[in-house]
Amino acid sequence: MELPEAFKEKMKNLMGEAYESLLDSYDQPESKGIRTNTLKLEPEELANKLPFKTQGVNWCREGFYIDHTVRPGKNPHYYAGLYYVQEPTAMAAVEVLDPKPGDWVLDLCAAPGGKSTQIGARLQGTGVLVANELVNTRAGILSTNIERMGLTNAIVTNEFPERLVDSFYQSFDKILVDAPCSGEGMFRKDPGALADWSLERVDRCMGKQEKILESAHRLLKPGGVLVYSTCTFSPEENEQMIEAFIEKYPYTLETIELPGIIDHGRVEWTHKQQQEIAKTLRIMPMTVKGEGHFIAKLIKSTVVTDTIEIKPGYAKSRLKKATRIELQDYNDFAKNNLAAEFSKAFEDRLYLLGEHLYAIPEGVVLERIANLKLLRTGLHLGTFKKNRFEPGYALAMALKLSQAKNVCDLTDEELAYQYLKGEALNLEATKGWVLVGYEGYSLGFGKASEGLIKNHYPKGLRIRKK
Structure with missing residues (x-):
């Protein structure tokens, strides 16, 4: 692989004797993986169903390595949402975040949806997942992947992170910032990242990361968990970014230990040599079967005094509570086609957006999010057409056949x-x-x-x- 000279010089200066091992890793095949969707089945069940061999991922119970020649997206089980195609080391950030059923979780830079769907599976249909993506086309892909995996409690937004603050100020128990970065850890997997790399790109990414982390701070509850991850080796975007963040905001770093991952953040690559930086995690392709990543786990102080002013008042939501008369065709469909316990779970949360019917996540105040660009607000049940209700794809994927x-x-x-x-x-x-x-x-x-x-x-x- 032909690497940029400026990148090679930078990494040689940083890594010393380990530099040649890093170079050698680029000549190895990329690592491919899939992650079980535990909303539908357990990892052991999936492994028994697949027509190709799998090998477990040490740090993720739901994850499997597959041979780099396999095309997992060509199997009907993929379209049934039984698994998500995901690079194995990319599964580590959500393991560190450790979402629990009932949590309110924000995936701030969410497309294409690997980490969002991993979070959603951990929530098991409870709590709320807000998956945000700034780029329109990528946000659409994110929404489709969330539907395919059968998530019922997700909101998909298409916004700048700072635009979420008025709607969700200090609302989240846990936030994942899988930050846009220079992509150095993905050179082997993504030729586009290699072609786009430059020292100037590293600088541009740093500016974006600072702004995103500022928004994440305002969105996280006191005492909440913030996980910051990148797929770059760049200290400017990793150790130095976190060092600057904990100097500015009231956070402590928590030590990360994941099975099979041995490298930690490099204190010597920071400006002020803060020893806490050693609590972060580096995933290096010379020591782990996978691509390069950096992860930091930060705990927000329970004593937080912010001077931010939240805009008063509420906007009028385009979603409106569906009346019994408006629901007649849906209720007829549900009575004839769905198990009573499934439709009963959503019966008090049915809202209309034009002709579309949604079951919104419990606890969401629609007026508070009305000014946001929403691609999905909970489970899209289907569409009202002339004298009939037509069920949607998202409903099908959320249903078990027994329902x-x-x-x-x-x-x-x-x-x-x-x-x-x-x-x-x-x-x-x-x-x-x-x-x-x-x-x-x-x-x-x-x-x-x-x-x-x-x-x-x-x-x-x-x-x-x-």
Whole structure:
């Protein structure tokens, strides 16, 4: 691999004798992995279902290494949301964050969604996950991945981090800042990161990281946990960024220990040689099977005095509480198609956005977030059309097959691909809406009539070939 000369010179000066080992790591194949979606099944069950070999990831119970020649996104189980394709060392940051059921968690730089869906699985449908992404196109991908994995309690926002402060000031128990960075740890995996790298880019990233961390501080509850991570080797974006942050804000660093990861933050790479920096974690490709990362875990003081002024008043939300009359077609659908306990769990949280029906996460004040650009507010149940309710893809992916009354569970892989291509299925089923699954897990909806299941898999998600 042809590395930039300025990068090589910088790393040689920093790493000394370990520099040659770093260079050698770039000649090794990239490490590929998948992470089990524990909203749907356990890791052992997934491993038994897959047609390719897996090897466990030491620091993540749900994670597996797979051979770099495997194409995991070409398997129907991927479309059923049983796993997320994720580089193994990228799983470490959420392990450090350690979200628990009931937590309010913010993933501040969330696309494409690997860490958000990992957080969502840990929350087990309780609490609230706010997944924010500034870039429009990436935010759309984030939202789709959250739907595919069956999350019901997520809000997806498309905002500058500072725009979230008025809506969520000191609201979160835990915040993940997987900061935009110079990407030095991803050179082997991402040719784009290599092509875009420069010393000037490092400086630009530092400026963004400072602003993002400032917003994160204002969004985190006193006593809350902030995890900062990057995929760069740059001390300016790692140790030095955290050193400056804890000098400015009331935080203490907590020692990070993860199985199989031995490198820690380098005190000698900071300006003031603060020994606390050794509590941070470095993931180096010479000592770990994976790409390069940096992680810091910070605990906010319980005594915090901020002078920030929150804008008073509330905006009018475009989402409005659905009335019994407005819900008639949905209630008919739910009665005929869904298990009572599933629909009952959301019955007091049903809101309309135009013709779209959402089940919003418990505890969210809609007026407080009305000024934000929202791509998703909880679970999208479906759409009201003339004299009928049409269930949505997100609802299908949130359902277990046992929670639907009319099910077509495919066991033939070719039929599963036929469905994923958007084709009708020549199969008998009870007339009406059908939850189509593959080997026990939902893929999406169809509508049955006269020996044919008409396909309702979203057009934008359909595959072209196996």
